[in-house]
Structure formats: C-alpha cells, structure tokens
Amino acid sequence: MRKRGRRTRGVLAVVAAAALGVAGCDAVGGDSAAPSEKAKPSPKRTPVWDRSPGSVAAVGDSITRGFDACDVLSDCPEASWATGASPEVDSLAVRLLGRTGAARRSWNYAVTGARMADLPGQMAQAVRRKPQLVTVMVGANDACRRTTSAMTPVSAFRADFEDSLRSLRRALPKTQVFVASVPDLKRLWSEGRSSPMGKQVWKLGICPSMLGDADALDSAATLRRNTVQKRVEDYNKVLKEVCAEDKRCRHDGGAVYDYRFGTAQLSRWDYFHPSVNGQARLAEIAYRTVTAEKPLT
DSSP: OHHHHHHHHHHHHHHHHHHHHHHHHHTTTTTSOOOOOOOOOOOOOOOSSOSSOSOEEEEESHHHHTTTTSSTTSOOGGGOTTTOOOTTTOOHHHHHHHHHHHHHHEEEOOOTTOOGGGHHHHHHHHHTTOOSEEEEEOOHHHHOSSSGGGSOOHHHHHHHHHHHHHHHHHHOTTOEEEEOOOOOHHHHHHHHTTOHHHHHHHTTTSSHHHHTTTTOOSHHHHHHHHHHHHHHHHHHHHHHHHHHTSTTEEEOTTHHHHOOOOGGGBOTTTSSSBOHHHHHHHHHHHHHHHHOSSOOO
16 A cells, blocks of 8 residues: 555656656747847838938929029029029928028029030039939020030930039049930921020021921921931930939939920020920929929829
8 A cells, every 4th residue: 555655646646747848838829939039129220211201402404503594595594493582483492491591502504505415514512512302404595506516425425414414423422413304406496496486586596406497397497307316316315314224313204205385495595495484384293203202204
C-alpha cells in the first residue's frame, strides 16, 4: 500500500509538471514566439513637389516681360503672368506668396526677344537668388524668324534647354521648375488677321515666318505656316520630354498651347503678345499646374 501511494504521488507530480509546462506555453501564445514591440509608424516622406514654394524667379522672353501689355513697344513687368504686381493679372508669384511676399521674393530675368539659346545665361542669373521655383516660358522667338529656314533647329533647342536645367541642378538640386508650352502661333494668325490694324502692325516685321502676308492663302503661304506650326509642336515635345526627366520639373501638359484665346487676350498694339487679360489667363494656367496634387499630362 505504501509503495502504491508513493507511485500515485509520483504520477501526480509528473502530470502537474506537464500541466504547468502547457500553461507556460499558452501564456505566450502556444508555440508562437513572444509578442514583439509595437511597430513604429514610418516617418512621412517629404513630397518631391512643394505646392507652395517660398520664392519665384522667372526666365524667358517678351511674354514674361509683359511686352505691349500696358503700352506700345515697351515692357510692362508689372503685368507679367509670372511675377507681376498688377491686381488685374494676379500673377503666379502673387497667388503663391501674397502681394507683399511677391514684392520681396520674386524676380524677373526674362528678356524681350530672347530665344532658347539665351536661357542658360538667364538661368545663371536666377540661380544667384536661390529661388524655390523657376518659371520657364521660351520658344516663340525660335519659331518667329524671317524665314522658316532661320528657325532654331530642334536639336539645338533641346541642347540649350538641357544645358539650362543641368546648370540649375548643379547649383540648386531642390529648386522646382515650371515649364510653359509655346503658344499656338497659327491660332494667333487666325485670330489676329480679323483686325485690319493688327495686319498693318504685323507688316512691321512681327513673326514674319507665321504672320507675313497675313491674307495670303495660296499653297506656299499655307506650307510656310504649317512648317512653323510643326516646329512649335516639336519644341513643345522637347520641353515636355526634357522636363519629364527631372523629378522636380512640371510641364503644363500643353495647356498654354491648347488655350483657345481670342482677340481679348491679345495686345491691342500688336495682336501678338498677350494683353493684360491674356497675362491673367497665363497666370491661371501656371498656378493650376504648380498647385496640382499630381503633374498634368
């Protein structure tokens, strides 16, 4: 009897030990490993594109200088779509920075008559200000030559644009770039030719490759205008492709080229450059592109 009692107590001890072992495993989830610390949320990534840059520099040609917007044959930078202070235009800089901020932190280095070959020099000037955003609008003068054969070759246009962006990136890796497409010059001809005064002004030599002999509709004139238009389209393709290679560059997606402007958007002095109203429309397009959540296509 004594032996059986000891044997029974031994069996009970083994069972108890086994039960405790099972309980120990269950305390940490059976056969699973002990719970790890809570995973920390990954830090939010800073967006590549800042929709509210703190300063703006503009480069380009007469359109960005506001030429013939306010007075005949003169620049009017206060009416510039990019950096102007005119309340009628409500420029990109004013929309982004406010009126006081735009006066202090926006600069206009565009030059009337400039072509793409002039862009690297303008960009070098802009870099000294260390802007957070650079606006680019250039190309109309490359197509507006005395003859179609004098237009800037597409390869040279591309090379100078690439050089301009490279020089900017070397100096300011994080500065953003807004690139506007070249306007539709053929539409400009079709709209402006309805004005007798406009056609007289064009005879002074404004964009002769497109606007010369405005009333001529023969095959030679049609071929000339179509050749200019094709070159504008090629320039716009270059602007879009080169910009797409830079993650901090936004192209307007062809919005300026596609805009269906009328005579109200053209200068009443030359029927070529944007009027104050036209400058305001350009400012709207630029602001919409810069502040969009995603790039326009």
